[in-house]
Amino acid sequence: MELSGTVLWGDEYEPIQGTLVVEDGTVQRLDEESTDSSNLILPAFVNAHTHLGDSIAKEAGRGLTLEELVAPPDGLKHQLLRDSDRGELVEAMRHSLRFMQETGTASCLEFREGGVEGVYALREAADGLGIDPFAFGRGETDVVEAANGFGASGAADADFSSERAAARNADKPFAIHAGEVDASDINPAIDLDPDLLVHMVHAESLHLDRVEDKQLPVAVCPRSNLVTDVGLPPVRELLDRTSVALGTDNVMTNSPSMFREMEFVSKCCDVDAPEVLRMATRAGAAAISANYGVLEQGREARVLVLDGDSHNLTGALDPVRAVVRRAGASDVERVVLP
Incomplete structure (x- = not known):
């Protein structure tokens, strides 16, 4: 070719x-x-953070806080996921995967709810498509065997030590949300020695020092953070310390368009175009050791x-x-x- x-x-x-x-x-x-x-x-592109299950509820939850929208176990998204028919869920995720593929996304790093069955549903949705979702499974430790890695909701939600150990024993990556609402869960998340931190909106100097010292990659989702009114991540400061990848987060509130995400971060944060393109391509691939x-x-x-x-x-x-x-x-x- x-x-x-x-x-x-x-x-x-x-x-x-x-x-x-x-x-x-x-x-x-x-x-x-x-x-x-x-x-x-x-x-x-490599979309470094998605929640494709939210494809069943695009533009739902207007006026709700972040906790009301997505916090486990009773946030709106989790209620909708529990109530959804599996076939409807698979079809909704497939539409989002097709949209990403048609707009130039090669892979997405998906935090997949629903345990082992949630991972299987994602793979069914991607069957026959060129896009290759990387499933960070969520739920009990047995999801690690079925998924490509484990994706934790946040260190304030539970003790994820056993899930971290299971991922390490399986030689699979462990990712975790941190610093989305406030800074309180960042140090506990870093203590778990993750392979990827997600959000880091409220990262402070101490956290940035620890990220740099451990060279922990970070995935940022600025459009989502703006919509949920938690602020914008310190993208410039993070880039000065470590590798930073770009994600679109919840399909409920944002289309999984890397074009929109790149434009937004390039115009709202102190980063130049080559840095943004690297965030949207190489950094996400490197986070999962993809060639x-x-x-x-x-x-x-x-x-x-x-x-x-x-x-x-x-x-x-x-x-x-x-x-x-x-x-x-x-x-x-x-x-x-x-």
Whole structure:
């Protein structure tokens, strides 16, 4: 397979005109050459934090607090999940997965409620699609065997020591929400030695020092945090300390669009376009040790092709800024996934 246009190559997303050569699902090389194609070619996105079960209740819960919306066990989302028919849940998640795939997302890091059956429902929803959801299972420790890892609600909700141990014994990652509502659960979360922290809205200097010392990756979800009125994460400060990935969080309140998330964080936080694109691609892939998220020789070829001659993108002088701050679903020309 050959893809020609302006290729955002390597970890710095250097715009190089040429042809990306893919063989057997792997990036073989980039042939730098003149081409008539106006396409923009970049790594497909990795959505670093989702709750796809919420797809059954899009735009529900107007006016509710974060706790009323999502806190286990009686938040609105958990009530709706308990009451939902399995077939309806699978179909709703499938719609969200298809939307992500069609808008250039290669994988999502999904906090999957419902224990083992919840993981199976997610896999059924993804069956036959190119997008590859990474399931952080939730529930009892037995979910670790079925899932790709364990996703904890937060250190204030329960003692997750046994779940942490189960994930470590299975050599699978452990992720946990921390610092979403306030700072009180951040140190206990870090004490669990997680592989990924989610949110960190209320991270203070001590927490940032600990994150840097342990080099703990963080997934931030700024649009969701704004909607739930908990504030915005200190993205600049986190990026100065560790790897930061970008997620869209609850489908109940936000579409799982990485275009929207990138634009939002680039305009509301002190980060430049290459940093934001790295948050939306390589950082999420690295959090699960995946060999994609960047276009380099030997990487798995999960590729997004945008129409650089679309009404929206034509005339853009900076390809990376155009992708991050301007591009959208209507600009997608092609998505190459396994």
